[in-house]
Amino acid sequence: MKVYKRTSEGKWAAFDDLSPLPRKLRILLKAVNGKAPEEVYIKSLSAFGDVHALLQSLEQAGLIADRGQRSSSKPSAAMAPPTPAQPTPQRPNVMPVVALPGLVMPGLVTPIRAAAAPTVHTAAAGPKPAPAGANMFERTEVLPNDRAHGGRSSARPVEWQVLPVLTDDAPAPQGLPLRMPVLGLPGDPPTLTTEMTDPVALAAMADLADLADLADSARLQTPPASKDAFVAGPAWGASAAAPVGLAVNVPAPAFDATNPAALALADLAALSARDAMAELAALAESSARAVPSHEASPLASISPENLLAHNALMAAANDEPIADAATTRATVRHAVELMSNFLLDHVPRAASQVLPEVESIHSLEQWAELMDGYAAFVAPAGELGRLHLLQIRRMLAQALQAADVGSKGWYA
């Protein structure tokens, strides 16, 4: 079973306007996400024709490469006799859950007031006392990320995550170390993490927390349908009373699309948001059975204009608009990728019809015009679709606000 990923040339060819790759092949190339096996593309993109031959052609052209067999090693490993000392598996430091103030989602993360000063583990310096006001967060449920990253079961020990919490009266210092949990295997030493001191990273995290706040507030307005629908406990009240987080205290710096670290962090933030939204959607779906559908999600009524107003309220007084063409272009491209991926993942039947339209978006104006039609296509995805739309509309509103270009598109 082949699992293709885009090569560096493939990434360029998929997203750069100067790419000589024919338009519809670019769509297929964009669909290659490095995770899904080839069979998934062959089945879900049958409208492309001989997808197998197309993927092989792209491979020959050096635009995609096989990641190697992913699952074939698992059965043999399972059948092998256990060895007394297993070496620590080499794996990337994936950071699937980002627990932050303002991102305290019911059932996902529970803040626990520690009686004594909690301890922060640091990769370099070892344990040290946490800063004043720090809270301890414990994951109380299994997240879908657990299975997505390595396929390990919920029986794994859950790591404690110690995060500093910002409050209104304690403004956030720049360079605040943000801890990100890394899921561990039994016997793993406490693995940590990157200290995020980059203000761009803080801004990306602020966006993530903000998005989760919106989703959370929607949840708070929807009464739990049953005892089982939500995880009861302090998380429910705690999330409503969560201290004001980074979104207010940290002025958002300009997003630099030419900074690879910024792009990577933005991708990370998007990934985490998507995972968080997936979890929220699953919970909301179970609760929505007992309430009329039109009351189930107030998110659906949020328009770009409202979000724009929301952003204006949230912006710090000294925020400056970010308005250069490269940033706008990067945002548009990122949104197009998000929309393409969502279509392919969740509404594959409609994907072949809509993808050319989505892929043709080259300006904020085109993007705004397409949103109504896009919303119709995404509607079958249910709550997840609505949350996805919220994210896209929010990106659009932010991009419009940042670019402030009126009717000027950047694409000639």
Place this chain on the structure above:
Amino acid sequence: MGSLSNIVFILSPQAVTALANKGKGLEPRLHTVLNLVDGVTPVVQYLPFLKMLEPVEEKFAELEAMGYLVRVGMVSPLAVKVFQDSVAAGASVTSLPNIDARTADSGFMPLD
């Protein structure tokens, strides 16, 4: 019949119908090529990216003969030569010129 390298094709109404029916009645490889036609890309620009569907140019000719493709214009022979030379020199995709009809370098000329 001359070379189709510099020709830009567009789908005929018949082709649109065929694609809406998922290429029913069309040979799979022809369906694949037909699906890739976008109305701006000259035939030569498909060739480096469709090695597994060769001979691609013949497939375009066949689809045109079947009435699925209509010529909408052509790019300049010079642009085609530059593109072909780059491919022959083994240039990576990042160094290949984009000569689709939307670019000024293509010298695109619409047909009546």
